[in-house]
Amino acid sequence: xxxxxxxxxxxxxxxxxxxxxxxxxxxxxxxxxxxxxxxxxxxxxxxxxxxxxxxxxxxxxxxxxxxxxxxxxxxxxxx
Numbered sequence: 662x663x664x665x666x667x668x669x670x671x672x673x674x675x676x677x678x679x680x681x682x683x684x685x686x687x688x689x690x691x692x693x694x695x696x697x698x699x700x701x702x703x704x705x706x707x708x709x710x711x712x713x714x715x716x717x718x719x720x721x722x723x724x725x726x727x728x729x730x731x732x733x734x735x736x737x738x739x740x
Contacts, residue, residue, distance in 0.1 A: 666704040668696065673708060674718060685721050 673692070675684045696703065711718060713732040722729055 666702070668703040668706040670706065670708045672710040674715065680717055685717070689721075689725070 670692070673688060675688065708722070708727075711722075711729070711732050713719075713734050719729060719732070
């Protein structure tokens with residue numbers, strides 16, 4: 662079986678009523694614990710499904726020294 666050095670995290674976030682209460686620190690800490698418990702060494706990671714309106718998530722990613730190379734935009738129109 663092939664092995665990869667990429668880690669893809671598909672969607673992570675804090676519900677609005679729990680934002681700005683330190684939950685993001687707990688989320689990242691638990692995520693790090695889970696990754697380390699697997700015993701694998703990843704060279705790259707990708708957090709997907711980030712909406713451009715999630716300013717707190719984008720701010721966290723900048724704080725973590727991540728490079729943001731794409732975001733998702735939601736459109737609405739009457740049918």
